[in-house]
Amino acid sequence: MAHKGMLRDGALNDKVIVVTGGGTGLGRAMGEYFLELGAKLAICGRRTEVLEKAAAEMMAAKGSEVFTHSCDVRNYEEVEAFRDAVLAHYGKVDVLLNNAAGNFISPTERLSPGAFDAVIDIVLKGTKNCTLAFGKNWIKAEERDKVVLNITTTYASTGSAFVVPSAMAKAGVSAMTRSLAVEWARYGIRFNAIAPGPFPTEGAWSRLLPGDIPDMLKIENQVPLKRAGDKQELANLAAFLVSDYAAYMNGEIVTIDGGEWLLGAGELNFLEAVPDEMWDWIGEATRKGK
Ligand code: HXC
Ligand code: NAP
Numbered sequence: 001m002a003h004k005g006m007l008r009d010g011a012l013n014d015k016v017i018v019v020t021g022g023g024t025g026l027g028r029a030m031g032e033y034f035l036e037l038g039a040k041l042a043i044c045g046r047r048t049e050v051l052e053k054a055a056a057e058m059m060a061a062k063g064s065e066v067f068t069h070s071c072d073v074r075n076y077e078e079v080e081a082f083r084d085a086v087l088a089h090y091g092k093v094d095v096l097l098n099n100a101a102g103n104f105i106s107p108t109e110r111l112s113p114g115a116f117d118a119v120i121d122i123v124l125k126g127t128k129n130c131t132l133a134f135g136k137n138w139i140k141a142e143e144r145d146k147v148v149l150n151i152t153t154t155y156a157s158t159g160s161a162f163v164v165p166s167a168m169a170k171a172g173v174s175a176m177t178r179s180l181a182v183e184w185a186r187y188g189i190r191f192n193a194i195a196p197g198p199f200p201t202e203g204a205w206s207r208l209l210p211g212d213i214p215d216m217l218k219i220e221n222q223v224p225l226k227r228a229g230d231k232q233e234l235a236n237l238a239a240f241l242v243s244d245y246a247a248y249m250n251g252e253i254v255t256i257d258g259g260e261w262l263l264g265a266g267e268l269n270f271l272e273a274v275p276d277e278m279w280d281w282i283g284e285a286t287r288k289g290k
Helices: 025-036 048-062 076-090 112-142 162-186 202-207 213-217 231-242 260-266 269-273 276-290
Strands: 016-022 042-046 066-071 096-098 146-152 190-195 254-255
Touching: 016 025, 016 076, 016 112, 025 042, 025 048, 025 231, 042 048, 042 076, 042 276, 066 076, 076 112, 096 112, 096 231, 096 276, 112 146, 112 162, 112 190, 146 162, 146 231, 162 190, 162 254, 190 231, 231 254, 260 269
Parallel strands: 016 042, 016 096, 042 066, 096 146, 146 190, 190 254
Antiparallel strands: none
């Protein structure tokens, strides 16, 4: 199935959108669609060469402007320097997309304190650093109609074994989304989040499902729709949420996972494995409790 762009041409005209971790994976896919809709981009990450290559390719393909600045979101001074560089370049920022993350699977008892911090610092502290740096500036300049979009995961609300630092950090990002949606609404800043299920990217798959694991475990069978997400499907949702069409959406965390988390949650969902012929017998056996 081919997945197409959803919003009309020019839907993000004149918007300057900052995407942390925008040089790879889902951040890049969302950024590319924002460009297609008329936005200007500023992307950051730690690796300059990755950012520069991505920006050159995106500009060649989409014909719009992509500003790059290497920045480790764990470091507040670096985030402020990134923000100031974007402001010097574009003169304003309209949207902050907190997408940068770190993650890997591991039994928790095998994690060193440093390994725990590596993930929590990128996800929770990084999102806090960017939100604070860009938010304070909007508030001080008395600029309104600003948007923060955070990327969490479905297990931010359910929790998940083997990715405990990520689950803890993403839960904090969800709490920040809902808290500031209320507190900073008075400054004209709205906050939403997206909780994606599985969207194959090199960054995520190499750290969460390395080697043959996806084939061995048949990951798509965990999703009622029996497939992983397509990046364009996520980009469509992100573009809507940062656009003026979503101006009355504030404090929402939108799940996009093909029904994956509900499949794991519903009491009798395991009956999906029951074949048709057994349902005939079950139909008889359960009639009037016989
Ligand atoms: C156990 C590990 C480890 C691993 C690193 N460490 N990888 N421990 N298993 N696989 C430990 C190290 O030994 C070290 O411990 C500490 O963590 C810090 O490691 P560094 O390599 O120095 O950290 P750093 O260079 O800062 O890299 C951060 C990182 C890395 C998170 C470890 O993977 C990274 O850069 N990730 C960025 C991209 C990413 O993760 N993308 C996936 C996002 S997917 P000591 O004890 O020496 O301190 C996602 C949601 C997916 O978020 C949901 C899917 C459905
Ligand atoms: P990815 O390609 O690995 O993206 C992570 C990005 O974050 C990279 O560009 C990385 O660039 C950047 N980054 C990491 N640490 C950073 C730091 N300290 N400072 C600045 N930038 C940093 O993985 P992805 O799959 O696209 O993930 C994107 C987002 O989607 C993440 O928030 C992730 O949690 C979320 N998500 C993904 C999935 C999925 O199935 N893929 C599911 C749920 C949620 P550098 O390494 O160059 O810094």
